[in-house]
Amino acid sequence: MAPAKRCSSANASSATPPRCGRTTARTAGAGKACSTAWWGAAPYGPRRRSRPWPTTSPRHTGVSRPRRRNRPEETIMRELVARYLSRSISRRGFLKGLTTAGISLASAEGILDSLVPVAHAQDTRRVAPEAIKMVEGSGAECFAEQLVASGVKYVFGNSASEDAQFYEALVDRPQLKYVLTPHEGPGAAMAAGYVKASGEPTIVMQAAVVGLVNAMGQMFNAYKEQTPLVFYSYRTDQTRRAGRDGFEEVANQEQIVQPMAKYSWLARRADMIPETVRRGFKAAWTQPYGPTYVSWHSDLNDEKTYAEVIIQEKVDPRMRVRPNPAEVERAARLLVEARMPLMIAGDEITTAKAAAKAVKLAELLGMPVTQARQIYANFPETHPLWVGSLPAARLAALDFPKNPDVVINVGNKLQHNSPQPIVAREAKFIDMRIDSWSMGNVMNTEVPLVADVAYGLDDLIAAVEGLVTPALRKKAQERAQEVRRFSEKAKTLRALVARNPEWNRNPMLADRVTSEIAQFADKDAIIVHEAGSVVLHGFDFNPIGGRELFYYYGAHLGSGVGTAAGVKLARPNQQVICLVGDGSFVFGPTALWNMARLELPVITVVYNNHAYGGPHSRVIEKTAGGKMVQKRQFVHD
Known part of the structure; x- marks a missing residue:
């Protein structure tokens, strides 16, 4: 859009005051500068009509100037501009309104194109300036810029020539490192390992549907293991080939991943690519974590566009949930009054960096600890309260304790591989985790504690400390000694393995x-x-x-x-x-x-x-x- 200028008559000299105080802009199909005086109100909605000119002038006493009245189509355009910039009307609705007012479609499209930078500038003012920037370039450049804004350092991929503009964008963005992987499956596993070990976001890129299906085995693993991993693959170029059952094409490509993805989306326009990518990362990194999938037709990578790129922290909920205080009190009372409580340690302990808190709760209660089908080791295995991992799919398979009366799960997904529930029906079950969706699906839950386990453990420890009496503390110490005797015996037996003939x-x-x-x-x-x-x-x-x-x-x-x-x-x-x-x-x-x-x-x-x-x-x-x-x-x- 050309720089804004002050409106003036075509025959006015530079020394002559302007005839109006409005700002105008040159636009394709908008007519002469004076005829577009209404543009000055664009970023802020319709402006109040300026004061009418006086009927007399100090220089030209007695010379009247007729008051200028707005034509009907000008009034309509004012209203349409205000509605478009306030996001109360769509692009299509804006064009339809202009053509209905008698403006040609070509002129209407020219007016709309001139409004795009104004609309983006207005949106920019709504967000902190350091959090958003406008990017003009190819769709692939906007993709790369959003990855940087989302905190991505490594891109793992084996994508093909349709992502050429993305590779071009990497040349000027050395902070984005592309890790070429010979096969999509191990490549996705490499990305998952990076995410687990670093706690940082990344993305996996494949070539269309043929690359996607190679990676889907590891997408399944990410789904089962709740790994926040974003997958991307392009769809067939819609300008020449899409919909013809052509090379590397299948209908409804994004639907293939739906059983395993928390979120899958197809961007319909080039300027929607950054938004789609942000939403993919947001869904993947909102607990409970899981894989997501984003896609768009490959021609959008080449298309020139103007899009907003926003840093990820401005759109992520950063969900850290504390448990219900009343439920925490109930759980604490059950634990301190239990004959033999048992903790199941889960992977949310590791992802929340809460292992020391889990140890503190176990020591406070003299409570034995196990874990079931985990990714990480979530409790120190040399600790005297550690009784080993579950050898089968039920607590009954543990050598010790045999009949816990209260069981607390801290962040374990509890994948059931047996017709019988992991926790026997007779035991009172406390379930603390962020994954509320699977709570109560198989096991009766006495106390549900939906929470970030770091906060949940903090609150539960405080509640237990408030309830522990000298008598209960002594009981916990005696129980800890019983657990210690079992742990030492188990350690001795393991040492005998080396004596096997x-x-x-x-x-x-x-x-x-x-x-x-x-x-x-x-x-x-x-x-x-x-x-x-x-x-x-x-x-x-x-x-x-x-x-x-x-x-x-x-x-x-x-x-x-x-x-x-x-x-x-x-x-x-x-x-x-x-x-x-x-x-x-x-x-x-x-x-x-x-x-x-x-x-x-x-x-x-x-x-x-x-x-x-x-x-x-x-x-x-x-x-x-x-x-x-x-x-x-x-x-x-």
């Missing part, structure tokens, strides 16, 4: 391999585990400054090597060891190329049992004594 056999037992790795691993090593049923002996994981665990329970194979590469990228100064089964390894070995290319020193150990051990064992269990066992013919070997 098979311990020194050749080839080595998986347990022996794991034990030896635990001997040389650094004290703060990160262990990425995708070795199936291999038990991790001797690592003594400790989320409070010790060794860390990155496990999986999404169950789509091939995540281990990629996850380890992403973890090392996020934590370059810590030792990363990847333990992976031979069956899982062949699903995703291509991430080794990324380790070499990016110089990521990861120790990768492949357990070779010459079979897909998990299916092999379960098939034998389901067909005990059958023909396969009798003839030793197993399809998974």
Whole structure:
């Protein structure tokens, strides 16, 4: 749009005062400057009509000037401009209103184009200037700018030529680093590992639907493991090919991901790309976390546009929820009065950095602690109140305690793999987590505590401390001694594993391999585990400054090597060891190329049992004594 100027008559000299005090703008199809005096009111709505000229002038006494009256179409245009700039009318409605008033469609479109910068400038004033900026360029440039504003440092992808303008945009944005991955699946696993280890956002880019389906196995893992990961792939160019069943095209591409994505959206215009990307990150990073998917037709990457880019923190809810105080009081009373309470530690403890608070609550009550099907080690395994992970899908499988009367879950998703609930019906169950959607789906819940577990633990600790009497404190100490005796006995029994006559056999037992790795691993090593049923002996994981665990329970194979590469990228100064089964390894070995290319020193150990051990064992269990066992013919070997 041309710079604004003061309205003046065509034959007026520079010394002559302007005939009106309004600001005008030159626009395509808008006519002469004087005829567009109404534009001056645009950013603020219709202005009050200026004072009429006097009927006499000091220089020209007695000369009358007729008062100028607005034509009907001018009044209509004033109203339409005000409504468009106040967002009470759409672009289509604005154009329709102008053409109805007798203005040609070409002129109406010219007027609309001239209003776009004014509208964006008006929107900019509504947000803090440091939080928003207007970007003029290709849709792909706006995409890149929004990624920067959303806090993205690494882009993981194997996208194709339709994203050419995005690659072009990266040249001038060195803060955005593109990690080329040879295969979309391990590439998405690498991105997930980076997110888990860094706590920072990233995005995974694929080529249309063909790349998307390769990545969907790891999208499934992200869905099951509640990993905040944003996926993107373009759709077919709508200007020439879309809708013709052409190359790399399928109808309703964004619907493919809906069972696994918290949010999926198709941007319809180039200027909507930043908004769509922001919404993708917002949905992924709003608890409970999960994967999202954004897409648009590839020609929008090339289209020139003018769009607003907003920093992510101005649109994210940053949800930190405290529990209901009345429910906290109920939970505290149940715990202090319990005969044998039990804590199930979950992954929200690690993501909320609340492990020390979980330890404090357990010590306050002398309460044993376990965990069930987790990604992280959420409680120090050398702590005397630690009684080990659940060996099966129910608390009844624990050696100790056998019959807890009050069970509190702190941030565990509680994935059920058995017809029976994890917590027996007889026990009173307290469920503390942010994921309210799955609360009460399977287990009866005595006290629901919907909360960020860091806040929830703070409030619960305070409530328990307010209820503990000297008698109850003594009871908790006695219970802690009972738990300690069990823990010491279990530790002694684990040490006997090395006395197994098979311990020194050749080839080595998986347990022996794991034990030896635990001997040389650094004290703060990160262990990425995708070795199936291999038990991790001797690592003594400790989320409070010790060794860390990155496990999986999404169950789509091939995540281990990629996850380890992403973890090392996020934590370059810590030792990363990847333990992976031979069956899982062949699903995703291509991430080794990324380790070499990016110089990521990861120790990768492949357990070779010459079979897909998990299916092999379960098939034998389901067909005990059958023909396969009798003839030793197993399809998974």
